[in-house]
Amino acid sequence: MSTTTHHIPQGHVDFVGAGPGDPELLTLKAMRAFEMADVVMHDRLISEEILALAGKTARLVDVGKAGFGPSWKQSDIDALLAETALTGARVVRLKSGDPTVFGRLDEEIEAVEAAGVTWRIVPGLTAASAAVAGIGQSLTRRGRNSSVRFLTGHDMKGFADHDWAALARTGEVAAIYMGKKSARFVQGRLIMHGADRATPVTLVENASRPDQRVLATTLDKLPTDLAAAEMDGPALTLYGLAPRDAAQALTQLNKEFA
Numbered sequence: 001m002s003t004t005t006h007h008i009p010q011g012h013v014d015f016v017g018a019g020p021g022d023p024e025l026l027t028l029k030a031m032r033a034f035e036m037a038d039v040v041m042h043d044r045l046i047s048e049e050i051l052a053l054a055g056k057t058a059r060l061v062d063v064g065k066a067g068f069g070p071s072w073k074q075s076d077i078d079a080l081l082a083e084t085a086l087t088g089a090r091v092v093r094l095k096s097g098d099p100t101v102f103g104r105l106d107e108e109i110e111a112v113e114a115a116g117v118t119w120r121i122v123p124g125l126t127a128a129s130a131a132v133a134g135i136g137q138s139l140t141r142r143g144r145n146s147s148v149r150f151l152t153g154h155d156m157k158g159f160a161d162h163d164w165a166a167l168a169r170t171g172e173v174a175a176i177y178m179g180k181k182s183a184r185f186v187q188g189r190l191i192m193h194g195a196d197r198a199t200p201v202t203l204v205e206n207a208s209r210p211d212q213r214v215l216a217t218t219l220d221k222l223p224t225d226l227a228a229a230e231m232d233g234p235a236l237t238l239y240g241l242a243p244r245d246a247a248q249a250l251t252q253l254n255k256e257f258a
Ligand code: SAH
Pocket: 020, 021, 045, 095, 096, 097, 098, 099, 100, 101, 102, 103, 125, 126, 127, 128, 131, 176, 177, 178, 179, 204, 205, 206, 207, 208, 209, 234, 235, 236, 237
């Protein structure tokens, strides 16, 4: 008696970082994952150029959460990911920036794993890296800050609390994600914990994209300047950093008036 082996289609999920928007900041690994994918499930923040590359051979599925409009529940995304992979499809789960930074990655990995589907993470360039490059600064600098924090402005419970006293010390740097709505809250907490009102704060909207905009302000003026700037794209708040040009000009001015 002969035995027949049935080929069971094996699905797979790649959690891929799309970077901050400039397609040239995609990794070669991300590009390869696109080429092998049957389905690409993506978020709202992914740029058109990147979607065009991802969707060349694969089917695109938008699971983005659109502000206050109709949105996907995280549990629905988890279920759809597992279901799609179980049909034997190779799925790319495309997330903006690096999937491991404020990307709700663990929930999705758990869902995929529970379904017995294989997966891997393809890292991407996080928004903080692109934003700081856009203002010609470093996230860390000898003699200024030997650590940098990645913070979120709000979490599931509302505005997110942090170690404000530590952050309020001179020279500290933080990259604040999703920080527009919480700008006034962050400002209040930091000042309450002794931060200098003149601490530089820079917002980089649409970092790495052709429509990148930089708003250089101070902790003192953050909420008012931000409101006046009417930023509607994704923006990263760099606390403790000014654009290099402005910082240099200021040192020059101080020297002249000293
Ligand atoms: N995983 C992403 C972050 C997702 S949270 C990453 O690693 O970059 C979404 C937040 O990221 C936005 O609210 C914004 O603060 C930031 N962000 C994402 N793309 C951005 C971009 N191109 N420019 C500025 N900020 C960006």
